[in-house]
Amino acid sequence: xxxxxxxxxxxxxxxxxxxxxxxxxxxxxxxxxxxxxxxxxxxxxxxxxxxxxxxxxxxxxxxxxxxxxxxxxxxxxxxxxxxxxxxxxxxxxxxxxxxxxxxxxxxxxxxxxxxxxxxxxxxxxxxxxxxxxxxxxxxxxxxxxxxxxxxxxxxxxxxxxxxxxxxxxxxxxxxxxxxxxxxxxxxxxxxxxxxxxxxxxxxxxxxxxxxxxxxxxxxxxxxxxxxxxxxxxxxxxxxxxxxxxxxxxxxxxxxxxxxxxxxxxxxxxxxxxxxxxxxxxxxxxxxxxxxxxxxxxxxxxxxxxxxxxxx
Amino acid sequence: xxxxxxxxxxxxxxxxxxxxxxxxxxxxxxxxxxxxxxxxxxxxxxxxxxxxxxxxxxxxxxxxxxxxxxxxxxxxxxxxxxxxxxxxxxxxxxxxxxxxxxxxxxxxxxxxxxxxxxxxxxxxxxxxxxxxxxxxxxxxxxxxxxxxxxxxxxxxxxxxxxxxxxxxxxxxxxxxxxxxxxxxxxxxxxxxxxxxxxxxxxxxxxxxxxxxxxxxxxxxxxxxxxxxxxxxxxxxxxxxxxxxxxxxxxxxxxxxxxxxxxxxxxxxxxxxxxxxxxxxxxxxxxxxx
Numbered sequence: 001x002x003x004x005x006x007x008x009x010x011x012x013x014x015x016x017x018x019x020x021x022x023x024x025x026x027x028x029x030x031x032x033x034x035x036x037x038x039x040x041x042x043x044x045x046x047x048x049x050x051x052x053x054x055x056x057x058x059x060x061x062x063x064x065x066x067x068x069x070x071x072x073x074x075x076x077x078x079x080x081x082x083x084x085x086x087x088x089x090x091x092x093x094x095x096x097x098x099x100x101x102x103x104x105x106x107x108x109x110x111x112x113x114x115x116x117x118x119x120x121x122x123x124x125x126x127x128x129x130x131x132x133x134x135x136x137x138x139x140x141x142x143x144x145x146x147x148x149x150x151x152x153x154x155x156x157x158x159x160x161x162x163x164x165x166x167x168x169x170x171x172x173x174x175x176x177x178x179x180x181x182x183x184x185x186x187x188x189x190x191x192x193x194x195x196x197x198x199x200x201x202x203x204x205x206x207x208x209x210x211x212x213x214x215x216x217x218x219x220x221x222x223x224x225x226x227x228x229x230x231x232x233x234x235x236x237x238x239x240x241x242x243x244x245x246x247x248x249x250x251x252x253x254x255x256x257x258x259x260x261x262x263x264x265x266x267x268x269x270x271x272x273x274x275x276x277x278x279x280x281x282x283x284x285x286x287x288x289x290x291x292x293x294x295x296x297x298x299x300x301x302x303x304x305x306x307x308x309x310x311x
Numbered sequence: 312x313x314x315x316x317x318x319x320x321x322x323x324x325x326x327x328x329x330x331x332x333x334x335x336x337x338x339x340x341x342x343x344x345x346x347x348x349x350x351x352x353x354x355x356x357x358x359x360x361x362x363x364x365x366x367x368x369x370x371x372x373x374x375x376x377x378x379x380x381x382x383x384x385x386x387x388x389x390x391x392x393x394x395x396x397x398x399x400x401x402x403x404x405x406x407x408x409x410x411x412x413x414x415x416x417x418x419x420x421x422x423x424x425x426x427x428x429x430x431x432x433x434x435x436x437x438x439x440x441x442x443x444x445x446x447x448x449x450x451x452x453x454x455x456x457x458x459x460x461x462x463x464x465x466x467x468x469x470x471x472x473x474x475x476x477x478x479x480x481x482x483x484x485x486x487x488x489x490x491x492x493x494x495x496x497x498x499x500x501x502x503x504x505x506x507x508x509x510x511x512x513x514x515x516x517x518x519x520x521x522x523x524x525x526x527x528x529x530x531x532x533x534x535x536x537x538x539x540x541x542x543x544x545x546x547x548x549x550x551x552x553x554x555x556x557x558x559x560x561x562x563x564x565x566x567x568x569x570x571x572x573x574x575x576x577x578x579x580x581x582x583x584x585x586x587x588x589x590x591x592x593x594x595x596x597x598x599x600x
Contacts, residue, residue, distance in 0.1 A: 059404045059407070109587070110586055110587065113340070114545075116346065116407060117582070117586065118587070121537070124534065128576045132576070135570065136570050244411050247407075281423060284419040285419040288412045291409070291412030292416070294408075295408050295409040296394060299401060299405055
């Protein structure tokens with residue numbers, strides 16, 4: 001554990017990124033390239049969820065609200081206003097920062113199950129707005145249940161490098177949280193919010209900051225996925241299963257740790273890909289069993305195994 | 312005016328069912344602190360028990376209720392012993408994930424077994440109704456509403472008039488103190504969860520009378536239970552009746568005067584507003600942490 005959080009972990013990570021960055025140049029393409037891209041997407045998503053919920057202890061059960069909002073923001077800007085993807089992605093981040101600041105300002109005062117339910121409700125409300133907004137208001141904007149089709153994307157390598165960059169960025173932020181005052185503040189909130197408040201930590205401001213940062217990055221990732229897959233529907237981008245996957249990946253690797261989401265997302269994405277291809281119909285059942293087993297037997301994540309072994 | 316009264320009555324009839332579906336959710340949360348994301352699947356299982364007994368054996372849907380109660384009681388007991396007891400006292404996130412895992416297993420197994428077809432019950436009296444001053448009242452809706460009230464009264468009497476109910480309430484108020492007083496807390500958890508599953512299953516049997524039955528119907532009912540329980544006060548069981556009625560009337564009026572799609576958005580907004588400004592429910596008697 002200490003070796004992982006210390007200098008050696010960083011060294012291994014940088015080496016791994018360098019190798020991964022070289023892969024497309026060495027001729028990696030097709031399915032494998034897409035699989036690795038998917039892996040980077042999930043590591044980034046789980047990482048974003050982790051530095052909000054893992055560090056503050058506030059369980060956000062509606063991160064898909066921003067994933068979906070980001071996907072729609074990027075898609076609408078690109079289709080309706082003919083702007084380039086980069087503008088769409090930045091717009092996704094801005095929209096989600098704005099939305100999450102509003103929602104966070106209201107919901108981050110309530111705790112425990114209440115916060116989880118409130119964020120879940122926010123995500124479902126946004127999904128319904130995208131589904132029904134057009135019909136109610138009588139315009140053609142979100143595309144209803146048919147969803148939206150985006151312009152043709154560039155080569156797969158573009159998304160590979162973009163998402164690899166995101167992985168580095170998200171892991172970098174989390175790594176800094178272990179060292180800086182902001183991170184200490186968040187951890188203090190997790191351990192005891194009252195004590196933190198009494199010691200002069202501006203808890204609400206810190207929580208909102210972490211929430212907005214996490215949500216706007218998730219929004220950008222939503223925009224990226226929309227452009228990558230070129231097609232979005234509300235039931236998919238706001239799917240509660242995505243939330244659960246972010247949470248279970250983080251939990252599997254270890255919440256509130258730098259490498260937890262990387263390990264958890266890496267394992268579950270590959271396992272999911274393998275199982276999904278082999279057991280198409282029973283995939284969800286197996287996923288359910290895996291979740292139950294992880295919670296019952298590995299509640300602190302696989303990182304805790306490493307910790308236990310070292311004494 | 313007739314339209315308004317009709318949607319009001321529809322809302323009240325709907326609200327009774329919602330309350331019956333949500334009471335078990337509140338009980339499980341109050342006693343064990345578990346937000347049960349597989350709650351709606353008990354509704355689904357109850358509905359399917361009734362559906363199959365009706366289709367295969369020709370039982371009247373109302374006569375299937377005792378069997379649903381028994382089956383779901385033991386299923387709840389089994390799931391509780393096998394999984395939920397092990398995470399008592401763990402951080403709440405464990406219970407969200409564990410129960411979501413259970414939801415995935417139950418609903419996907421149901422999907423494999425029974426396919427995704429939409430099914431409806433149509434006993435001989437399905438479409439019958441009577442009108443009163445221009446208002447239409449279907450018999451089966453009235454009967455399910457009455458039975459939902461009976462179910463809730465039964466739960467209330469169980470919790471407030473029996474020794475076991477007293478022990479359950481004591482455990483939900485202060486687990487450690489209850490243990491010190493000689494209450495076997497894990498036994499209480501098991502009974503509370505089994506009762507929660509049983510009444511939810513019966514509510515599912517009632518749901519089957521008026522709603523479409525299919526394996527994926529669970530999650531929407533979990534969400535409905537969230538809303539009802541937050542309105543009535545999380546963990547405060549008698550509040551669920553009022554929570555259910557408020558939500559039923561609210562949804563019914565929103566569907567009549569706005570659109571069905573928007574009514575769901577408004578439901579979630581109502582839920583958000585309640586959580587932010589009045590997390591203890593309309594009576595302020597819900598658990599606050």
